[in-house]
Amino acid sequence: MIRFKGRSSIRQYMPMKPIKRGYKVWVRADSSGYMCEFQIYTGKVDHAPEKKLGERVVIDLSRNLVGKNHKIYFENFFNSVELQRQLINNKIYSCGTLRKGRKHCPEFKSDKDMKRGEADWHISKDGLVALKWVDRRSILMLGNHNDPLF
Template structure:
C-alpha cells in the first residue's frame, strides 16, 4: 500500500537541502531521488525491527556485531546526510508561531493526512470501536510534549486513537498538540470522540470509551447520528441522575439504574462501585460475570444490560 509518493519527499528534501546550503555549504551533499528515498524509508523500518544499541553498529566492520546488511546498501555518511535534510513539506507556508493558522505539526502534516486516510479507507471495523489515548515515548525538546505520571510511558507525544478492539487495528488518530488558545479547552474528551467517529456516523457502530470521554451530552449527540456508545462515567458529569451518582452500594452485584430514552445510567457494585453510561444496552436483561471471593471460591455476579435498542421517555426513570 503506497502511503505517500516518494518523488514528493525527494523533491522537498532537495529543496530543503538547497536552502540550508545557502546558510552553510555542505560538500558531502548531493541531490536525492525517489528510489533512494524509498530505500531510506525501508532502512528506517528495518532499524526499527532489528534494533541495535547505537546507530553506528549498523555500519561496524565486525560482521559478528553488525545486525543487518544495511551497510552493503548505503554508506553511513550518506544515510546521515539523508537523515539531516529529510523533509516532507515546505515549512515556509506555515504561519509563524503565535499567529492564526499556525500548525505545530506542519513538518509532517501532509504525511499524517495521507496515512490517516489510508488507515480509515483501507479497513472496515467491526461493530464495536474503541476510543482511547496512547503515548509515544519522547524525551527531546518539543512544544507539545506531555507528562502523564500515571502512564507506563510518562513523557512523550499524546495521541488520540479510534481502534478496532477485536484486533487492535487503528482506523484513525489525532496527535494532541496542547490546548487551543490561552485558556484550557473545555469538553476536550467529547470533542475528540466526536472528531474520531465522524467518518463512521450513521452506521450503527458501538463506541466504547473510558470515563475521560463519557458524558450525557456526547452520548446523546452520537445517538442522534445512529451511533451507540458505552463507557464508565465520572459521577460529577452534568446530566446524570442523582439516584445513580449518590448510590451507596455495599453488596457485590447490587446496582441502581435510571433510563432516559435509550440512555441508561448504572451504578454497579463489583469490588467497588462502578458507574456506567450507555445507549447500547437493555437494562431489562441481565448476565453474570465470575468473581473470585476472599475465601477463594468463585461467585457469579449479576450484571445488567445486553445490546438492544430501547424506547423510553425523555426523562430519567427507573429501569425495572
C-alpha cells in the first residue's frame, strides 16, 4: 500500500493495515527485494467483487517466467490448489501459506489431535504438497515443488 490522502478513484481503504488509505500495488520482487514487475489495483469492475483476484494477480505477474523453471513464494491471499496447478503446467514452481477454507484443500488432522511441532501432509497425484504444521497455532502450506519426506 502506498500512502495517499488526496482524492482518487483508485484509492483503497484497508482498516486493518498500518497504512489504511492509499494505492494498493501488487509487486513481483526477486530474492533481494528488487521490484521486477508491479500492478496497481484499480478497484472492483462494475461494483462486483472479482472472483479469484489473487490467482489472476499471480498469473499476470508471472507471465514472463513461463517455462523458465523459476520458484515463486506468496501468502495465503493468493494461494489455492487451482493456482498451483496452473503454475506447474507453466513450469513455474511455487509455495505459499494457505487459508483453511480454500476450495479443494485436503482434510488434515484436527488441531486437538496434534501437538506442537507435529506435521501432517498430503501429496496429490499431480505433485502438489499440502502441509499442516502446528506451532502456537496451525500453519497450512501448499506448494508444487516441495517434498515433505526429504
